């Protein structure tokens with residue numbers, strides 16, 4: 001079996017490579033950069049990503065390295081408007097795991113190495129041509145040498161400026177926001193410094209300032225600093241710029257010290273309409289970029305990888321029909337649209353500039369965040385546990401597409417082993433065993449239903465594929481015939 005070629009070893013490419021390798025699919029992963037990310041970039045690993053990592057078998061290392069944040073508090077100056085408590089997220093991981101992206105990449109690389117795969121660094125995808133049975137790719141090595149490879153599948157995890165997306169000729173539709181943002185990884189000192197285990201959002205008439213706790217007693221500050229200059233980038237901020245913003249927007253006794261990273265960024269909101277064509281796929285920032293509000297970018301990308309990996313593994317291993325792959329783009333593009341909408345909405349609310357609108361917003365937030373249902377909804381949205389695939393071609397029956405709550409597994413999560421298979425939940429285990437014997441490539445040994453009284457076929461990524469009345473074995477057979 002020839003290697004699947006993965007371009008880009010950011011968090012998304014590493015997840016993709018590790019998942020395919022875990023399923024015994026040979027991969028090659030290349031990255032043009034000499035080394036992995038050295039900065040903190042994406043800071044939050046959310047609940048649903050951690051649940052999916054359980055299947056990879058590497059969650060404990062992440063939990064050990066990260067810091068657990070339990071809430072996001074919104075303030076106007078020193079006045080608390082309200083809190084969204086992550087403790088309410090319906091997941092065993094009911095917190096935001098704060099972990100700098102360099103550590104996420106380091107831990108994913110170690111996990112990948114444990115599966116026998118090394119990232120090939122300073123190797124750049126120069127071009128590729130699509131064919132009926134794969135792609136012909138040109139890889140450029142650091143000594144200038146060009147290598148031609150045939151790969152049965154090409155996966156572009158090569159970030160916002162993706163060469164794979166350009167090669168496909170796909171439009172990255174969207175726009176750049178007008179605001180310029182400051183980013184600072186610092187230490188807070190002083191009596192009123194933000195709590196070390198929650199995200200602190202300060203809404204101010206000049207714009208928002210957000211402080212994220214980080215492991216090791218540090219914090220990340222991001223804040224708007226005015227309209228971006230179309231004529232060129234501003235210089236990186238200094239520590240005193242950060243202190244001036246903190247003084248003005250947060251109030252109280254709060255000092256910043258010991259900067260590790262001072263930078264600026266602009267927010268781009270862009271997405272492709274399709275996540276691939278033929279034997280070429282896109283995942284992560286190559287397919288969607290958006291505001292960091294809500295910290296969803298990396299998480300959404302890693303979940304693209306989880307979604308594609310089991311489908312591709314089943315097809316490559318001859319366990320399932322190629323039609324499985326047709327569900328990747330509609331499922332993940334719908335999620336990308338939703339994440340983009342939510343991130344834009346959050347950013348727009350936080351950056352309202354008219355004083356009357358700001359005052360109305362603060363009153364509304366105070367009221368809404370006092371309601372448990374609103375807090376609960378917000379926390380579960382951020383934790384990404386509400387994501388589902390109801391409209392997917394793979395979802396059949398009432399409630400199909402929903403995530404199966406981990407306590408309903410009644411054992412290890414589906415998809416935890418080295419073979420991707422659907423898991424059947426039924427009250428009639430004897431009959432389920434007979435069906436599983438006829439579709440050994442698709443189905444694991446059935447489990448007694450713990451949750452709703454339905455006949456369920458749960459996908460390797462823990463979402464319900466088929467949901468049928470308890471005795472409707474014909475529906476199950478029809479579903480399996482379609483996937484076989």
Ligand SMILES: Cc1cc2nc3c(=O)[nH]c(=O)nc-3n(C[C@H](O)[C@H](O)[C@H](O)COP(=O)(O)OP(=O)(O)OC[C@H]3O[C@@H](n4cnc5c(N)ncnc54)[C@H](O)[C@@H]3O)c2cc1C
Pocket residue numbers: 007008009010011012013030031032033041042043044101123124125126157158159160161162163183265283284285286292294295296297298299300301
């Ligand atoms: C300041 C900042 C804060 C952020 N905060 C958050 C957050 O809190 N939560 C969150 O979820 N997200 C956050 N993000 C977004 C997050 O960093 C990205 O979504 C994430 O890095 C995307 O991962 P990726 O693997 O898709 O792409 P990348 O991390 O961009 O990796 C792409 C890789 O592809 C390689 N590459 C590119 N072209 C080629 C080529 N032709 N050949 C070979 N290799 C190539 C690059 O060298 C790179 O290593 C933040 C981003 C920034 C900048």
